[in-house]
Amino acid sequence: MFRNNYDNDSVTFSPQGRIFQVEYASEAVKQGSVVVGIVSKTHTVLVALKRNAEELSSYQKKVIGIDEHFGIALAGLASDARVLSNFMKQQALASKMTYGRPIPLERIVTQIGDRAQTSTQVYGKRPYGVGLLIAGVDETGPHLFEFQPSGMTQEMIACAIGARSQMARTYLERHLDEFADASRDELIKHGLLALKESLSQDKELTVDNASVGVTGIAKDGKRKVETFKLYDGSEVGPLLEAALESAELAGGEAREGESMEVDS
C-alpha cells in the first residue's frame, strides 16, 4: 500500500507543497555508509567509511578523485555517483582544455546541482539517489560543498552525510572553531575522529574500511595546488594511528598535544 497518492513520481506536489519522490531519494543517502568532509584555511579533507557486501568481497569505493584539485565522497547509490563523477571529470577536463584553468569548484557544483534539479521536475526521470561531498582547492582557496538529490548544493565548513551521520555532525559542531586554523594532519585527525563517532558499537576503523582524500594549497608558491591525494588500504594506517592516539590522549584527560608527525 502506498503511504499516500502523491509519492509516485517527482512531478506531483503534495498538498503541502512537498515532492515525496525527492524526499525518498534523500533516504537512499541515509542508507549509505557515512562520509565526512572538513575544510580549513589551507586544506580540505574527505574521510569515508567503506562497506563490503560480505566478508570475502572487496570494499565499495567511497572517495573519488575528479581532477588534480578536487575530489568527491559519496553516500548512497554508488552507480548514480559514478554518473555524476564522470560528468564532473568531463567538465573539469573541458575547463582545462578551453581556458587552461582548473574549474572553479562553485561552478562544477552548480552544474551537477542543475543537472539533478532537472530530474526532479520531469516525468520519467528519477532523482539521483546519492549525496556527495565535493572538496578541493581553486583560485579562491579551499572549499567544501554538499550535494543532495534534490539538486540542493551548499558550501560548508564541515559536513557529514550517510548512515548515523548525526553523531559525526555533532562532533563537527563541537570542534567547529578548531578547523579554520588546523594543520593538514590535524584536519585528517578531526575527520577520522568524526567518522569514528558515527560507527556502530561493534565496528572500528581499520585500514580496510577507511578512506581519506586530501587537497590543499601547497606550501611553496602562492597558487600552487597540492594534488588530490587518496589514502586507501595500508596508506591509511599511519593516519589512523595518529588519530586514535590523539583521541586516547584526550580521553586520558591530557589536552591533545602535538599530533604525531605523519608524512604523506
Place this chain on the structure above:
Amino acid sequence: MNHLPQAWGRPRDDVYGPYDASYLQSRLPQAHTQSPIVTGTSVLAVKFKDGVVIAADNLASYGSLARFTDVKRLRPFNSKSIVGIGGDVSDMQYLDRLLNSLDVTENYSSTGHSLNAKNLHTYLSKVMYKRRSDINPLWNQMLVAGLDGNDEPFLSSVDLLGTTFSSPTLATGFGAHLAQPLLRKVADDESKVADVTRERAVEAVKECMKVLFYRDARSLDRYSIAVVTKEGGGVEGG
C-alpha cells in the same frame, strides 16, 4: 540498353552520350569566408618588466579605401588583459561580442574567479582553431596582452588558423615585417624583459607606429595604445 535502376527515366547513354549528373545539383558547394573584406592592419605589443604595451591604429580599410577612421581595435577584458585585433573587422566585431558574453557569464558569481590573459589566450586559440577546422575561419590575427596567473606580464598571438606564438615583442600584419625587427632591439629574448622599463616600451611602440604610418599604405596616424600592469589597464586614443 541499360536496365539498371539508376538509368531509369534518363536519356540513353548510347544515343545521347553519358549523362552529366552535375546538372542535377541544385546547390553550390558550401563556401565560407575566403578573404577578408573590411580590414584592420597591424597590432604591436611589447612586454616590459611589469606589464605589456599594446597598440593598433584606428583604421578599417575597404580594400585600399580608408573606409572607417575611428575604429577601436584594442579590446579590454576584465582589467587584466587587452586583446588587439587585426584582420576582418566584422569578424573582430563577432569576437568582441563573444568576449562580451564570456565576460557576462564570468561575472555571474562575485566570488573572485577571473580569467587572466593566459586563460583568455587559450580560449581564443581554441575558438580560432575550431573555426579553421570547420573550414570557416575568423579572418583575424590577435595579440593578447596582460598578466598571467602569477601576475607576470603575458603576451601571445593567435591567428586565423589557430596557430599560437609567444615572444617578448609581437606584431601582426605589415608590422610583422616592419615593426618586429625594430621592436626586437628592445627585447629579443625573454631574459631581457626584466630590463625594459615602461617608458622604453611605450616609446618603442610609438616609434614603430610612426614607421608603420609612413610605410604601410593601409595605416592611419590615429591609433590606440594601452598599457596593462598589475594596477590595471587602460586604453588611450593617440
Place this chain on the structure above:
Amino acid sequence: MTSIGTGYDLQNSVFSPDGRNFQVEYAVKAVENGGTCVGIRCKDGVVLAVEKIITSKLLKPGANKKIATVDRNVGIVSSGIIPDGRHFVSRARDEAASWRSTYKAPIPLAALAGRLGGYVQAYTLYSSVRPFGVTAIVGGWDSEGELGVDGQVGSGPSVGTGGKKPGAKAGGPALYMIEPSGSYWVSLLITRDGIHKTDKAHSKGYYGAATGKGRQTAKSELEKLDLASGNLSLEAGVKEAARIIYVAHEDSKDKEFELEMSWISSMDGPTKGRHQEVPKDMLEEAEKLAKKALEGEDEEETTAPEGETMEE
C-alpha cells in the same frame, strides 16, 4: 482543502470541476514556507533582499548566495524550492543571452519578465512536468543612457541625430514578481481621461514586492513606504529593505538568519547600472539600523502591526 482526495489534484495540467489547477496551488505552498524575499523599486534603482535561515551551524557563513545576477543589470531572488530557483535563474540567463545574440543589446526588464512568465506558465500545461516551486522577484535597471550595439567599434557619423529622437527618455528601474502559475503583474497606467491601460512597453512592474514566509508582514511594511510617490532614494531603500526583512523575521524569531542584499542603480549611481551585492559596510549599517528600529518598536508597545497576522 475540500477537494483533496477527489483525484483532480494528482496530476499537473488537470482542471478540477471548479476550474482550479491544484498542482499549481500546491506549488505555491512550497513558496509560502521559503525565506522572505523583498524587492523595492526606488526612484534611482532597485534593492533586493532575502532572509536566509541558517539551517545548520556547519554552513559556511557568507557563502551560498541566493541572489543571482542575470546579464549585468538584472538581479533575481526567489522563495521556495531552492534548486527550482536555480533553474529559473539559468533560464533567465539563457533568455538574456539569446536576446543579446538577436538584438545585440541587453534585454529590457519588461521583456525578460514576459519571457520568464511564459516559461514558468508552460510548466503548468503538461502532465509530464511539475510547476516551479518558486516565486521569483526580478529587479533591474534598463539603461537610460546611449548604449550602442554590442560589437560596435566606432562612433559613427559625428553630425546629425542618427535617426534618434532627441531628448527621448528611456530606461529606469523595474521590478517584477513571477509566481508558480506564470503570472506577473505590469503596472497600470492611468491616462488623462481616466482610462486604465496596461502598457507593457512602458511597464516597470511593482513598486515593492515580497514573497516567502514573512510576505504578509513585509507587504504591509512596503505599503507604508508610499513608493508610488517616487521619493524613496536607493540608499534609503537599502535601509528599508533590511528593516523589512528584520520585521518579517519576528514571527520566526527562534531561528537565526543571514541577510543578503543586492542593488542596481542608475548609470551614474553607485553601481553604474550593474547588479551588485550591497557593499559590506553599508549592509552592516543597514542591519544595525534595522535592529535598532525593532528595539524601538518593542519599547513603544509590544504589539504586532495591526491587522496583519500570518495565515496557515
